[in-house]
Amino acid sequence: MHSDVESLLALQTEDQAISEMEARLAALEPRLREMDLAHAAAVEALDRARHAVEAEEGGHRELQTRIAQHKALHERNIAQLDSVRRMKEATAAMSQVEQARRILAEEEGALQGISRRLTELRGTVETQERELAELDATHGTERATIDEARAVVDGQLAERRATRVGSAARVERILLQKYDRIRSVRRDGAIFPLRGPSCGHCDTSVPMQRRNVMAAKGSIEVCETCGVLLYAGT
Ligand SMILES: [Zn+2]
Incomplete structure (x- = not known):
């Protein structure tokens, strides 16, 4: 066989081997991207859950403050009631006390509702924290395997490219x-x-x-x- 043909065929063999190794490296990429996306989605879900907890905690604090204020007001109303002498004033004071009691009862109910939601939301945060940690642990193992495979192919590829330079020089x-x-x-x-x-x-x-x-x-x-x-x- 003519030497030009021989050296070109040798070069083509190198190039085919290089292409195949590059394809093997490229084939690893989709799984890495998939893991990145799954991680980002889990982090985002956890963030959302944490924000929901913070929002409810804010509402909880506000309502607690309002209830404390209303309680103080209510106690003052009751104290006033004792000092009222005239009938007309007494009726007005009674209705004020009654109204305040009703508002307080509503607020206490709302506070319980928030407490229940908080318990649920904190549970969600815990679950998602655990899931994220598990996901990262699994991914860590898989990434290590992929990194190893990549290092092997990278090494072979570097050798093959060096050989390719020699083969190309003969054409x-x-x-x-x-x-x-x-x-x-x-x-x-x-x-x-x-x-x-x-x-x-x-x-x-x-x-x-x-x-x-x-x-x-x-x-x-x-x-x-x-x-x-x-x-x-x-
Ligand atoms: Zn042809």
């Missing part, structure tokens, strides 16, 4: 430029043997005269249909 410069140009658009290969009378890539038949030259001189031709490099196989 004649103009031919190498042609090869690289074809390879940049055709990931499935840039140089193919003739298959019978036809291009080994697209199956278009190659004129006999050109085939004869290729066989005699070991020259490399470009397929006029698909643009790959062609050589006469053994």
Whole structure:
């Protein structure tokens, strides 16, 4: 086999190995992104739950303050009631006391409602904190495995690329430029043997005269249909 063909085939073997390793690295990416998204979603859910707790706690504090104020007012009303002598004033004071008692009862009920919601919301926060920790622990293990796999492929890839430099140096410069140009658009290969009378890539038949030259001189031709490099196989 002609040395140009041999060195190009060796180069193509390197490139195919490199492509395959790059594909293996790229295949790891979706899972990493998926884990990032799952983590972000869990963090966001936890944030929302914590904010909900804070909002309820704020409402709880406000209502407690209001109840304390109303209680004090109520006690003053009751004290006043004792000092009222006239009937008309007594009726007014009684109704004031009654109204304040009703408001207080409503507020106490609302406070209980908030307390119940707080208990639920704090439970949600705890659950989500636990889930996030579990998720991160699981992901941590998986990421370590992926990192290991990636380190192995990275190492092999570095070796392969170094070998590729040597293989490329053995190809004649103009031919190498042609090869690289074809390879940049055709990931499935840039140089193919003739298959019978036809291009080994697209199956278009190659004129006999050109085939004869290729066989005699070991020259490399470009397929006029698909643009790959062609050589006469053994
Ligand atoms: Zn072709």
